Amino acid sequence: MILEKNQIAAAEAASGKTETQLMELAGKRCADTLLHEYPENDSFLILCGSGNNGGDGFVIARHCLAANRQVAIILMLDDIRTPAAIEARQKLPDSCLIYGYQELSETQFQTMAQRYDVIVDCVFGFNFHAPLPDFLRSAFRWINQQRLPVVSIDLNSGLEADHSLGDPDALHSELTLALGALKPVHLFSREHQKLDRLIPIGLGFAEPEASRWIQMDALQVTRLLPRLHDNDYKNTTGRLTVIAGSPWMAGAAQFNLEAAQAMGCGMLHALVDPAVYPILQAACPHIVYHPNTLSEADLTALLNQSDAVAIGSGCDHLANLETVLERVLHCSSVPVILDAAALRCLARHPEWLNTPHGDWILTPHVGEFSALCGRSVEEIQADRIRCAEEYALAHQVTLVLKGADTLIISPEGLRCVNKTGNPSLAKAGSGDLLTGMIAALAARGLTPMEAACCGVWLHGKAADKAIEKTSLYGVHHKEILAGLDAFLFDHQKELWR
Ligand SMILES: NC(=O)C1=CN([C@@H]2O[C@H](COP(=O)(O)OP(=O)(O)OC[C@H]3O[C@@H](n4cnc5c(N)ncnc54)[C@H](O)[C@@H]3O)[C@@H](O)[C@H]2O)[C@@H](O)CC1
Numbered sequence: 001m002i003l004e005k006n007q008i009a010a011a012e013a014a015s016g017k018t019e020t021q022l023m024e025l026a027g028k029r030c031a032d033t034l035l036h037e038y039p040e041n042d043s044f045l046i047l048c049g050s051g052n053n054g055g056d057g058f059v060i061a062r063h064c065l066a067a068n069r070q071v072a073i074i075l076m077l078d079d080i081r082t083p084a085a086i087e088a089r090q091k092l093p094d095s096c097l098i099y100g101y102q103e104l105s106e107t108q109f110q111t112m113a114q115r116y117d118v119i120v121d122c123v124f125g126f127n128f129h130a131p132l133p134d135f136l137r138s139a140f141r142w143i144n145q146q147r148l149p150v151v152s153i154d155l156n157s158g159l160e161a162d163h164s165l166g167d168p169d170a171l172h173s174e175l176t177l178a179l180g181a182l183k184p185v186h187l188f189s190r191e192h193q194k195l196d197r198l199i200p201i202g203l204g205f206a207e208p209e210a211s212r213w214i215q216m217d218a219l220q221v222t223r224l225l226p227r228l229h230d231n232d233y234k235n236t237t238g239r240l241t242v243i244a245g246s247p248w249m250a251g252a253a254q255f256n257l258e259a260a261q262a263m264g265c266g267m268l269h270a271l272v273d274p275a276v277y278p279i280l281q282a283a284c285p286h287i288v289y290h291p292n293t294l295s296e297a298d299l300t301a302l303l304n305q306s307d308a309v310a311i312g313s314g315c316d317h318l319a320n321l322e323t324v325l326e327r328v329l330h331c332s333s334v335p336v337i338l339d340a341a342a343l344r345c346l347a348r349h350p351e352w353l354n355t356p357h358g359d360w361i362l363t364p365h366v367g368e369f370s371a372l373c374g375r376s377v378e379e380i381q382a383d384r385i386r387c388a389e390e391y392a393l394a395h396q397v398t399l400v401l402k403g404a405d406t407l408i409i410s411p412e413g414l415r416c417v418n419k420t421g422n423p424s425l426a427k428a429g430s431g432d433l434l435t436g437m438i439a440a441l442a443a444r445g446l447t448p449m450e451a452a453c454c455g456v457w458l459h460g461k462a463a464d465k466a467i468e469k470t471s472l473y474g475v476h477h478k479e480i481l482a483g484l485d486a487f488l489f490d491h492q493k494e495l496w497r
């Protein structure tokens with residue numbers, strides 16, 4: 001379950017518990033987790049803020065003291081502002097060591113931080129908004145530089161709940177305990193690299209009625225995958241046209257096509273430069289090839305017989321890409337998946353986006369997205385969700401913003417962050433496989449958002465399967481396709497009715 005900041009109050013009210021009761025529950029469960037995760041003689045230094053996140057820290061301190069652990073609290077901000085936190089502070093035993101950060105010298109603070117085994121970060125929770133005050137920025141920066149073991153409660157202080165980043169000096173934790181539900185920022189853990197491990201702590205919250213967040217897992221994906229029926233025929237299992245490859249870049253077309261075939265696509269047509277045809281014919285003999293010089297009428301006829309079109313992978317040297325792309329975008333009534341050179345071409349023709357169009361799935365990496373949306377890479381990385389959502393909504397496209405934690409946004413603003421995959425995919429050609437997979441799923445009848453979410457999840461899962469048998473270095477397209485097949489084989493029964 002994922003809750004945005006403005007949905008938390010409703011979840012809290014629906015739970016029937018008061019703020020104090022929730023804080024007691026959260027603090028107890030966090031303390032139990034800490035006591036379980038860290039051995040008996042480990043001591044805890046709890047950094048508390050002024051809100052309820054700080055209040056959680058007081059409850060944790062009480063339970064850890066009761067378990068005979070050595071505990072000290074540092075109040076990082078001057079006042080304690082919320083009634084529940086004030087109450088929790090009052091329940092602390094007199095024996096609890098409590099210091100004010102402002103009263104400690106820098107050396108005293110640093111000595112304490114190093115003397116305790118674990119720092120428990122209760123400075124800010126979901127109501128933090130960047131930037132960090134300067135005095136906390138320097139304290140956090142120092143803790144991060146020393147690589148001290150930190151456990152963050154709910155959110156790493158300095159991260160913002162609903163955004164992918166927050167303040168760049170947010171605390172780095174080895175463990176974060178997410179309270180009640182995941183917040184959007186937890187989904188971007190690989191990207192912001194601020195937390196190594198996440199444990200959800202349940203508080204009995206119910207799933208919100210309407211959520212913008214889609215979560216994919218094996219069950220969800222196998223439910224979405226099209227079933228094969230005994231009387232299926234090549235024209236009923238997805239007809240896909242791929243426009244890919246060009247002289248010096250034939251492999252991109254091969255990867256599109258092999259991935260689409262692995263995804264069960266029944267009928268594959270490829271529009272290619274005649275110079276690469278002999279190579280592709282040898283590599284993928286089961287495809288029907290057409291020259292990229294096809295007449296307008298023949299191209300339209302081909303598009304009319306397709307259930308989806310993929311265009312752009314490795315098309316950098318395709319002489320007439322612009323003409324073909326414009327025709328595809330304006331004539332095709334089926335989903336079009338745009339990748340690589342097609343995205344760069346689209347960036348040069350923003351007017352194509354501003355006229356009413358069909359279902360387009362754009363699959364840029366951040367550099368390509370920067371060219372499309374006119375923002376710098378840094379600006380996008382600082383707030384991927386907002387930049388991607390603004391673009392998808394304004395131009396009515398399904399956007400797949402690739403990278404670790406690939407973000408997928410539908411034209412209606414539905415969001416999905418992918419959690420499968422590993423750095424074996426950080427290799428040229430991985431994106432070509434993804435395009436083929438998404439296109440095949442769209443050709444087989446999934447909606448653009450379903451095809452994008454399912455394709456991205458399976459692409460990552462295939463890489464996860466691949467590294468069970470091959471080293472991270474050694475994984476290449478064959479291992480990814482074998483990984484995909486291994487997953488599909490495991491779910492064979494669900495795919496055949
Ligand atoms: N409602 C819930 O679902 C529960 C919430 N709990 C805890 O409550 C937390 C949220 O508590 P709060 O709403 O009090 O908010 P926080 O604890 O996130 O603290 C926000 C406080 O910090 C201040 N602040 C925000 N940004 C700042 C900045 N840049 N510089 C200086 N000060 C800044 C705010 O003005 C506010 O006083 C959660 O993260 C969680 O730890 C738990 O107690 C249990 C259940």
Ligand SMILES: Nc1ncnc2c1ncn2[C@@H]1O[C@H](COP(=O)(O)OP(=O)(O)O)[C@@H](O)[C@H]1O
Pocket residue numbers: 340365402403404405406420421422423424425426427428429430431432433434459
């Ligand atoms: N560190 C990583 N973790 C997970 N996935 C990754 C990682 N690096 C790259 N990928 C995935 O690999 C693919 C790379 O695509 P792209 O950059 O377009 O490569 P190419 O165009 O050369 O095929 C994307 O789907 C991306 O999300």
